[in-house]
Amino acid sequence: MKKMIEELQELLSIPSPIGYTDEAVDYLKKAFEELDYPITDLKKGSFYATIPGKVEEGLLLGAHVDTLGAMVRELKSNGRIKAIPLGGMPWSGVEGENLQIHTRDKKRYTGTLMPIKSSVHIHGDDVRKLERTTDSVEIRIDEDVSSKEDLEKLGISIGDIVSFSPRTQLTDSGYIKSRYLDDKSCCIILLHLARRIKEEGITPRKTLHLYFSIYEELGHGLYGIPEKVDELISVDIGCVGEGQSSTEKTVTIFAKDGKSPYDYNLVTQLTSLAKEKEIPYVIDVIEFYGSDATAALSQGRDLRVACLGPGVESTHHYERTHEDALKATMDLLHAFIQ
């Protein structure tokens, strides 16, 4: 578990907003190369590693490397920057958060996401009343800038990528607080599943493809699915909160998301297995949610699909989960592939 948490911290520290994922993909790829599993690169930037199983029919387990972020939309005349969100990110979720701007010539500038009216001493009650929208928040960069030209001189341009600090913290009680546990926690679970398979000399019951997608947050993450795959499981976060059964200490098995119910028999198989192995799990239905698996269904592929993952609180905000949820997810996958 210790190594898994260390690697999770490393992956969380690599910025990977949607459309800017190369470095995080390379980190994972290198880890799989060290394990000596064959890797297939896909043109759009994803990859999958393959572990031969007892039969050729394939099981694909997928997690996504892409996270929320933003993009430079406008260089403002006052030296501030207007941004647009990448993915379903509420501005209130990153207010006051430190960030980096990644320019096309590989410079990085630090800054902070601020509302245009931030100081109570200047704006009084307006600070509380201001609705946070793309027009009412801006980036304050940590450079001497007071005009659009100043920003241009630094090499900052429209279309530059903005990544927010994950602000990862571990607690003695086993909680992990960070942005982007969605879905980097599951990427690391898949990596450690591969390690366990190697260490324990397991031959999976089906050929296993561990797939790392990079456009999940926009709904076109899975493509180039190997032909023999007939079962597909998205390993993605469960959502903890009002009205949900998910918890930060259990693995969530989805019965349905906002797009589709998951395969009834596959969900039953997973829940029976969790019960048999005494793995803490819950079944949940999450409405404002779509996974890579339900997105793959809309491509017309003939697949049985499921989605499962650790319960995470305050998703798409400053998230939190517990080591127990990562362990439960890992244990269920470990049992399922055999």
Ligand SMILES: [Zn+2]
């Ligand atoms: Zn996700």
